[in-house]
Amino acid sequence: MKLYYARxxxxxxxxxxxxxxxxxxxxxxxxEISIMKxxxxxxxxxxxxxxxxVPVLExxxxxxxxxxxxxxxxxxxxxxxxxxxGRDAVERATIEMWDRRIELGYFxxxxxxxxxxxxxxxxxxxxxxxxxxxxxxxxxxxxxxxFDKRLGEAEYVAGDRFTIADITLHxxxxxxxxxxxxxxxxxxxxxxxxERVSVRPGLKI
Amino acid sequence: MKLYYARxxxxxxxxxxxxxxxxxxxxxxxxEISIMKxxxxxxxxxxxxxxxxVPVLExxxxxxxxxxxxxxxxxxxxxxxxxxxGRDAVERATIEMWDRRIELGYFxxxxxxxxxxxxxxxxxxxxxxxxxxxxxxxxxxxxxxxFDKRLGEAEYVAGDRFTIADITLHxxxxxxxxxxxxxxxxxxxxxxxxERVSVRPGLKI
Numbered sequence: 001m002k003l004y005y006a007r008x009x010x011x012x013x014x015x016x017x018x019x020x021x022x023x024x025x026x027x028x029x030x031x032e033i034s035i036m037k038x039x040x041x042x043x044x045x046x047x048x049x050x051x052x053x054v055p056v057l058e059x060x061x062x063x064x065x066x067x068x069x070x071x072x073x074x075x076x077x078x079x080x081x082x083x084x085x086g087r088d089a090v091e092r093a094t095i096e097m098w099d100r101r102i103e104l105g106y107f108x109x110x111x112x113x114x115x116x117x118x119x120x121x122x123x124x125x126x127x128x129x130x131x132x133x134x135x136x137x138x139x140x141x142x143x144x145x146x147f148d149k150r151l152g153e154a155e156y157v158a159g160d161r162f163t164i165a166d167i168t169l170h171x172x173x174x175x176x177x178x179x180x181x182x183x184x185x186x187x188x189x190x191x192x193x194x195e196r197v198s199v200r201p202g203l204k205i
Numbered sequence: 206m207k208l209y210y211a212r213x214x215x216x217x218x219x220x221x222x223x224x225x226x227x228x229x230x231x232x233x234x235x236x237e238i239s240i241m242k243x244x245x246x247x248x249x250x251x252x253x254x255x256x257x258x259v260p261v262l263e264x265x266x267x268x269x270x271x272x273x274x275x276x277x278x279x280x281x282x283x284x285x286x287x288x289x290x291g292r293d294a295v296e297r298a299t300i301e302m303w304d305r306r307i308e309l310g311y312f313x314x315x316x317x318x319x320x321x322x323x324x325x326x327x328x329x330x331x332x333x334x335x336x337x338x339x340x341x342x343x344x345x346x347x348x349x350x351x352f353d354k355r356l357g358e359a360e361y362v363a364g365d366r367f368t369i370a371d372i373t374l375h376x377x378x379x380x381x382x383x384x385x386x387x388x389x390x391x392x393x394x395x396x397x398x399x400e401r402v403s404v405r406p407g408l409k410i
Binding site: 050051059065066067069070071073074076077078088089090092093094096097100101105127129131132135146 | 255256264270271272274275276278279281282283293294295297298299301302305306310332334336337340351
């Protein structure tokens with residue numbers, strides 16, 4: 001088993017924080033890939049990650065496991081404690097709901113905003129759509145007010161304990177800095193949650 | 206427990222096909238919501254689905270469970286057979302990877318294409334971006350060639366048996382008809398897979 005990952009990239013960071021929260025990041029064999037040097041586009045890398053996605057978890061011969069959340073699902077099975085994805089059907093479904101709301105409603109809006117507006121993405125994202133960047137920005141700004149309200153009613157995103165949904169929000173907020181969006185500066189519940197989670201050893205850089 | 210759903214809408218259909226494959230669709234208490242009549246935007250509906258999402262599964266007092274895949278996760282726990290989401294960590298992760306690849310790489314491109322180009326969506330999607338519709342169309346056309354190749358190597362999307370990933374692809378292909386995109390007409394492996402799954406009682410309209 002080997003994890004191919006990248007530094008300073010949001011999806012690889014979701015897996016890294018997940019493994020750090022499990023306390024097993026240092027035990028997993030890893031190889032760092034440079035996206036800037038296009039190391040994820042070599043024929044050799046594509047054998048394990050045919051869509052050039054990073055991260056990928058090599059499990060044996062042939063193609064490996066991609067999609068950060070699916071990699072987390074695998075590690076949740078391998079290292080069940082501390083539980084981050086739910087213990088029974090209701091909890092698993094509730095955590096998945098909140099994780100998806102963060103990912104689809106906020107994280108992806110930040111991605112749409114960044115990829116379609118940032119000069120650093122001009123080469124990777126062809127064509128960029130300034131119009132879509134603007135629509136995504138508006139949706140990100142609207143979505144975060146919903147999550148701020150949620151965090152006034154619950155201590156953590158999915159309820160009364162820390163889960164993968166908090167990791168996804170943590171990564172998404174960090175990702176937003178690249179478009180200078182720091183919603184915790186104007187949303188008090190979000191700011192309080194951010195203080196609560198940022199002291200966790202598992203969420204350290 | 207009560208499911209609020211809509212007809213002829215892709216996300217509600219993911220849950221409906223999932224429950225039909227489980228053989229329990231008729232047993233679940235249901236209420237039909239008309240999106241066209243804006244029944245998902247009433248204050249009463251928002252009490253159980255604060256983001257006006259359809260479907261929602263009411264489980265008790267207060268807000269219910271939204272996000273189609275999370276609702277499927279709940280039902281997978283309630284009715285484990287036939288298994289549609291994986292039996293062990295590797296299988297659960299592999300199925301989730303393929304399900305996400307279909308959803309994020311294809312289903313969402315069809316959604317971006319449709320919502321930003323179709324006259325029927327002009328009122329719901331403001332502003333529409335013709336530019337983003339075009340980019341989404343290009344990505345959908347590219348993505349489906351990858352899944353056609355996959356279906357030349359595996360009998361079903363996630364491997365050698367029918368899973369939730371096949372339901373997501375089935376729904377996404379149906380959804381694409383609204384923008385007149387019928388990729389099975391030019392992709393032989395996809396066409397063969399479509400013939401294999403379309404005879405399943407669980408995937409009937």
